[in-house]
Amino acid sequence: MIYSDILSSLTEENRLRTIPSGLGGIDLISNDYMSLGARYSEFLSEFSDNYGNAPMSASASRLLQRYQKDHLALETMLADLYHKNILLLNSGYHANTGALSSLSVPGTLIVSDKLIHASMIDGIRLGHGDTARFAHNDMGMLRKILQKKASLYKIVVVAVESVYSMDGDIAPLRELVEIKKDYPNVMxxxxxxxxxxxxxxxxxxxxxxxxLLSDIDILIVTLGKAAAGYGAFIATSEALHSYFINCARSFIFSTALPPYLIAWDKLMIEKLVGMKEERKYLRESSAWFRKEIEAITGRPCQSRSQIIPLHAGSATRAIEMASRLREAGIDVLPIRRPTVAEGTERLRLSLSAGLKKEDLCKVLYEVKAAVGHDSPTA
Ligand SMILES: Cc1ncc(COP(=O)(O)O)c(C=O)c1O
Incomplete structure (x- = not known):
């Protein structure tokens, strides 16, 4: 049977995915960067006092939903923060597939970074416009593509992430904005x-x-990571907001998120906005940790954020290193193909504001021991 053959080859190549269990050590896996999710019980009484009667189900897609109060309240709050029009979607996956597929109509070109997230890739694949890709963060290549092709299209959309999810490096946003300004049809x-x-x-x-907020035409945020909730939003112009309401199929044809959850998202974002000290701490601890990882591996670390890759060189080695660290009480998982390219298998160390210096020292101690074992990174 074709499906069991596929599963067998995934197993042979050490790429079979399974749902993890038995985790409970120092958390370097989740995207709860501000450790807001880990503190959720602190906010429960405030939540139930203020929002406890919001419905559990929207009972319809947003366009047919009777009870809009919480969705509108969150959109208004975000619109005030971003000075843009806001549209909530059911997840980051829905936001990227809905927005990119609807933007990609005949007469458009979507130019994307080669390392964009799978949800963006899928959105582009669902579209009907032309596509091009540039090597990761390679602005020279992007410029060449635009010089050659931009004038052939009505609209060109350049699609990137700010912090890349597997490398933790950051797109050269200032340069991207400068490039965009050279072309009236680039978004x-x-x-x-x-x-x-x-x-x-x-x-x-x-x-x-x-x-640079005013220079970004379409901004996507998911709420299941630092915001410790669920869902996503698109921040954009009035015209594109209306366009997505009318043309983004993942918005139109799926039941809206539960008002109860949206109310939780709103409370979490209110908390998040004020977490300036935690942001500072995470930035500082991540910078220190990256330097320590560089010292251990003897390689420069391309990350500029709280996401820090520890390269393993192969799927087998990534699995080995991850299980060794898990035995030592550190929750990490191997990242393999197709999430990352062959030969760049790694552990993705995801730091959060709740990790204290002593936790990070323990992690570094164990990483050193794991890397020291016959490692290509050592
Ligand atoms: C860059 C990026 N965009 C979008 C998503 C999807 O977001 P969600 O989990 O809300 O579907 C992810 C999730 O991992 C992501 O890393």
Missing amino acids: LYLDEAHAFGVFGENGLGVAEELD
């Missing part, structure tokens, strides 16, 4: 999934940090 599409909550004065992301 910038920025996924801030891993930057929201962590970067910027109010935690709005890298675009806020660099004072």
Whole structure:
């Protein structure tokens, strides 16, 4: 049977995915960057006092939903923060597939970084426009593509992430904005999934940090990471907001998120905006940790964020290193193909504001021991 053959070859190549269990050590896996999710019980009484009667189900897609109060309240709050029009979607996956597929119509070109997230890739694949890709963060290559092709299309969308989910490095956003300004038909599409909550004065992301929010045409944020909730939003112009309501199929044809959950998202974002001290701490501890990892591996670390890759060189080695660290009480998982390219298998160390210096020292001690074992990174 074709499916069992596929499973067998995944097993042979050490790429079979399973749902992890038995985790409970120092958390370097989840995307709860501000450790807000880990503190959820602190907020339960405030939540139930203020929002406890919001419905558990939207009972319809947003366009047919009778009870809009909580969705509108969150959209209004975010619109005030971003000075943009906001549209909630059911997840980051829905946001990227809905937005990119609807933007990609005949007469458009979507130019994307080669390392964008699977949800963006899937959105582009669902579209009907033309596509091109540039090597990761290679602005020279992007410029060449635009010089050659931009004039052939009505609209060109350049799609990137701010903090890349597997490498923790950051797109050269200032340069991207400069490039965009050379072309009247180029729009910038920025996924801030891993930057929201962590970067910027109010935690709005890298675009806020660099004072470039007004230069981003379509900004995507998911709420299941630092925001310790669930869902996503698109921040954009009035015209594109209306366009997505009418043309983004993942928005139109799926039941809206439960108002109860949306109310929780709103409370969490209110907390997140004020977490300036935690943001500072995470930035500092991540910078220190990256240097320590560089010292251990003897290689420069390309990360500029709280996501720090520890390269293993092969799937087998990544699995070995991860299980060794888990035995030592550190929750990490191997990242393999197709999430990352062959030969770049790794552990993805995801730091959060709740990790104290002594936790990080223990992690480094165990990483050193794991890397020391016959490792290509040593
Ligand atoms: C860059 C990026 N965009 C979008 C998503 C999808 O977001 P969600 O988990 O809300 O579907 C992810 C999730 O891992 C991501 O890393």
